[in-house]
Amino acid sequence: MEKPLTKNFKADGTPATLEEYLQSGGYEGLRKALAMAPLEVQQTVKDTGLRGRGGAGFSTGVKWSFVPMGDDAPRTKYLIVNGDEMEPGAFKDRLLMEGDPHQLVEGVIISAYAIQASTAYIFLRGEYRLAAERLSQAIGAAYERNYLGDDIFGSGYDLDLYLHTSAGRYICGEETALLNSLEGRRAIPRAKPPYPQVSGLFGKPTIVNNVETLCNVPHIVHYGVDWYKGLSKTADAGTKLYGVSGRVRRPGAWELPMGTTAREIIEEHAGGMQEGYSLRGFLPGGASTDFMLPEHLDIPLDFDAVTEVDSRLGTGTLILLDDKTCAVRFVLNLEQFFAQESCGWCTPCRDGLPWTVDLLQDLVEGRGRLEDIEQLERMTGFLGPGNTFCALAPGAMEPLQSALKYFREDFENYIAKKVRVAHG
């Protein structure tokens, strides 16, 4: 089995039913997990080296291990699914929730059991109405079969799972802002420490995991560590949902071994560039990652290899820049998004991003000055990691700083040649 996460996907786009899910070995992982001690489940996941698929790539097992365990641990503990997929270019979680909702539900139950959480929430992007409908059905079915609720499978373990649809802010994908939002407060990030694992939702120990991350868990428990590690082409274990958007013949998403190269993804799975377009660069993991160049096409896309060329795997959903598209306008579009989605809490993000947008806007509308490019460059440092309250603004700076590095002539052409479109 090469594609555990998507093996139940159907060509007609309907979701895998509970029966179909059970036939393919569904809820076997749960049965197995409930027979294990919670810490054993944690250890199994830790041993696979599973890394968070939301973009940060932190070890899931290690994250779980910070949760206080035992009889003295605070109650209630929470497991939260981060299904607020709002990263521009990312649509992988949506496919998982729409295609095989039970896989996520099972992942939630096993993971909640591992940290002994008694309440779980799926925090879902509000626009994902189809996913909401299918998850609701799956949750209802799981309750009917006593996969959820009290005394699951007679194990003595109780879990309630709720679906919460977000009102829609990008910042809700930041795990602590998500917690505030779930509590009914303004979606602004929290200061760390305390970390959510110790003091999260309603002040209690909380784990927030990405949809894709949790979808891996049933298979890990069911088929074991070695099997899981064997799925990958590199040291980063498992498969990965890679996606491509841009001017390729077949935009889409595919479950592939972790460490598949961009060349294989773009040329084989996405069918290569459309007629008349050639590749200038790509963001490997959504809007908040640095550009990579055609010369990086053969680098395996896993968490470690990508950092060696100063970018991040992020969500693994590639956005392509072609030779007919201006890098400045491309970045301007992204920065408008980030400026709009700043929560307004810290100064550099709140007031720095709109200025960045204005500078880019001035450039493309012919009002730019040479010193503006230096100012943009300064901004990438000023809004960098550590200087802002959370990772939103530093993420927003990643495409800008790499565009300034790789496509500087696009910026300069607007000033030097007074062109309307710098490239293409």
Next chain:
Amino acid sequence: MAEIEIDGTIYQADAGDNLLKACLSLKLDLPYFCWHPAMGSVGACRQCAVLQFKDQDDRHGRIVMACMTPVADGLRVSLERPEARQFRAGIIELLMINHPHDCPVCEEGGECHLQDMTEMTGHTFRRYRGKKRTHYNQYLGPFINHEMNRCIACYRCVRFYQGYAGGRDLDVFAAHNHVYFGRHEDGVLENEFSGNLAEVCPTGVFTDKTFSAHYTRKWDLQNAPSICAHCSLGCNTSPGERYGTLRRIVNRYHGEINGYFLCDRGRFGYGFVNSPARIRKPSILGQQAVGRQAAQERFAAILKSGENVIGIGSPRASLEANFALRELVGQERFHPGFADREGALIKLMLDIVQQAPVHLPSLREIEQADAVLVLGEDVGSTAPRLALALRQAVRNEAFEIADQLKIPRWQDAGVRDAAQDAKSPLFIASLAATGLDDVAAGVYRAHPEELARLGFAVAHRLDAESPAVEELLSTADDLAATIAQALREAKRPLIVTGVSLYSESVIEAAANIAVALARLRGAAADVSFVAPECNSLGLGLIGGGDLEAAFQAVDEGAADTVVILENDLYRRAARDKVDRFLAGAKRVVVIDHIFHDTAKKAELVLPGSTFAETEGTLVSSEGRAQRFFSVFPPAGEVQDSWRWLLDAMQVRWRHLDYITEACASALPVLQPILRAAPSANFRIEGMKVPRQPHRYSGRTAIRANVRVSEPKQPVDEDSALSFSMEGVSSGCPPSLNPSVWAPGWNSNQSVFKLQDEPGGQLSGGDPGVRLIEPKVNAEFPWFTRVPGAERKLRQVAPLYHVFGSEALSMLSPPVAERAPEPYLALNPADARELGVGAGDAVELELAGVTVRLVVLLKAELAEGLLGIPAGLPGVPWFAPLSEPGSIRKAEA
């Protein structure tokens, strides 16, 4: 302590503090916005960035926010490195993108923290070319202006209003660079601490609307250290004057009392000083415009001809003014001027605090309480700043939780996220709903005597030797058990009570609880007794006959002449009684600043000065004697009340210090008042302390339309302050400091330069001197008169209003605007029985006066109680808990 290195210099700092506070404690200039010493750190503005080095070998360092960085041994940082400076200048540059360049017309200009910080970071050149975003400004009521375009989104306003003061109608809306701080729609800000927004806001978004009405720059205000006159807590204020009118009141930091915050009554109630109701000239038999000398002669003649002169003092006047009156008429013929029964209750309170193992806590100590019972007093209305302190006390449980999670207490958002709604227990036993109910663990609403019974039951639960309560309802008994348990388990339990219900039983019940706690703990118990007025306790300590005795003296012909000091007797006793008294006395002299009904009936009216034009000593309900000083010299014929009295005595004492000394030596309990502040002889480098800031401008021009030469400044012989900008203010004792300022720090934030550490005590000691210290091991007998369960059919009960119940502040139009209309509050069952409904007008006879009131239904008010707004203009004086006269529905 920890050893830290800042820019190559080794300093000692408190381990566990945040680095910003540590830097400010070291008096280093580090800019900040979102941090506030009373509200902690949230790391939002990113202004206090410094460069932190990993170790001795780290040459690059990384930017960290000082406010979010804990101080630990070996911490090595730089404030001065270019990376840190450039980052801070960059933050200001971003904040200035949208901040209007309207300083010349902005009322914050000259005392603006944003101006100071912009100067400090060196940001001088605007690179941003785009347009500024604009906002709609809201109408927020009579106290506060709103100018949202100036907002730099530091979030302090909402953190104060919601998080600190418990307000609900100010919030942050929208997101990114459109964040908007205001109400959901235009309207009056409900919270009674809204005025602090003007001080908390680092720039000119929220400003003092009453100040706008007669605005002047901070540097053009003449200030003096003063004490709030509008309740008994003794909050320290700094009033400012220009051209003979009082322009505003701002907070004057006091580490033990008000800290950084005042209530709106104290801040905006000053309008009476400028009121048209002021007595500006002496008058004889209603004839205005008598000169000072003629008035003095008349006063002397009246005193000479009087067979027997009695004096009625005032709990809103200074110890000195009252003592001067007592000297004039003689101790036996002096009456403190308390309302009927109030004097006896204050005496009872004083007996308890002087003899029982009871400690009168400061507001700072109250904030440390971790279990509180408020018995009978609606503190939000009678002593608002105390309610704000109690609101902080309930947060102690949150701090405990944070301690367990190793979250520093200053990490405000972290503490709130972790603790959520966890609160230390606060129980409120009151007549009706109070403003603190939202944070209370339990509320109990009942008849005053029933509240006392609850209190006696709590005491009995704590100590079986204290008297038990018969026929207590099981709900009350259960609650008493819960309260007793909370108090018993607390590290620092607190009882709050007061005289506002005119119930001896309530005070006695509170005393029994205190004694029970003291016996349990082997230490004096914290009891906060709320007195009604700014010097009630001081007058209680001076003592004297009650008002009834004065009335009787005139009735019986034992007295024929009455000198009334700063007191409107119609607010103290029934109208017919006062009428008979004033008519019965052959000669009546009134010294006051407001022309009230009592003054109207006087033969001689002498214009006294308000708190802003005189000096003296007040004793707060903490038992703390504090000196207040005149802000500006009284104009025209007005002079200090005590000076009118000294003139009449023709004594050789000419200055305040002589009275203070005489008072201290006559009354041993008042001996410490001499130490409340330095005497008039105090000098720094041979010079006085100036009331006017060194940048005070245009003094020579003030009278230029009359005469171009500058007259000599008035000389102040009664204090060490001068009516001038000449003098020395640096290093002056806190009790003499008129206002705050430090080089580079023109806003109120400069106060940290005058404190041992931000939020700590003022360098040199917080002003005032405590007069009453607890008798730790005193044996104090139980009060045994537990009220029975039976009740009279109907009784009138006083309900208090922060805006409305206090007389002087009601002469300030913005405060009066916030007061309720006269009403009669009824339980719906009583209303049905009386055949009236909400909104109906009724005519009620109160102490012989028929008054028209509008019916208000209060479901929580005990049946049988007729709730009447106490002290409200238009509502006559009434005897609390007396039976009402006739009630009937008024004709439409």
